[in-house]
Amino acid sequence: MDFAQIVAEDKIKRAIQEGEFQNLPGMGKPLPKDDAAHLPESLRMGYRILKNAGMAEDEGALKKELMTINQLIAKCYDEEERKQLIRTKTEKQLRLDKLISKKDMFAKPASAFYKSKVDDKLGR
Numbered sequence: 001m002d003f004a005q006i007v008a009e010d011k012i013k014r015a016i017q018e019g020e021f022q023n024l025p026g027m028g029k030p031l032p033k034d035d036a037a038h039l040p041e042s043l044r045m046g047y048r049i050l051k052n053a054g055m056a057e058d059e060g061a062l063k064k065e066l067m068t069i070n071q072l073i074a075k076c077y078d079e080e081e082r083k084q085l086i087r088t089k090t091e092k093q094l095r096l097d098k099l100i101s102k103k104d105m106f107a108k109p110a111s112a113f114y115k116s117k118v119d120d121k122l123g124r
Contacts, residue, residue, distance in 0.1 A: 062096045063122070070123055093122075 015021060035051070036044040069089045076082045 059096060059099050062092055062099065066092055066096065066122060096122075 021027075036047045039047055066089060069085055069092065073082060073085050073089065076085060
């Protein structure tokens, strides 16, 4: 161990003995689920920096939300609620389109083949 690690360990042990870690908010509760767990470890820090800066949106989450909204619209009987859901769907669809165009996802010939299938699935 290097000197900095020894000093840090010593400070932590002293703080535990003095009771400084008692009654902390969230003590005894599980940690929140890591939103970058699906990424390789070498990319996680960069992803977190981008996400905290508002630059990284999760397109998978947007797609799931769109599918859920489509299901809700199909089952909705209240006309006002249906209009609100359609408005929300339009906003989320625009965000997804913007995100996909930024990534230029369908520019490659291999993926362009599936573009129409993806559009059909998302109801475009």
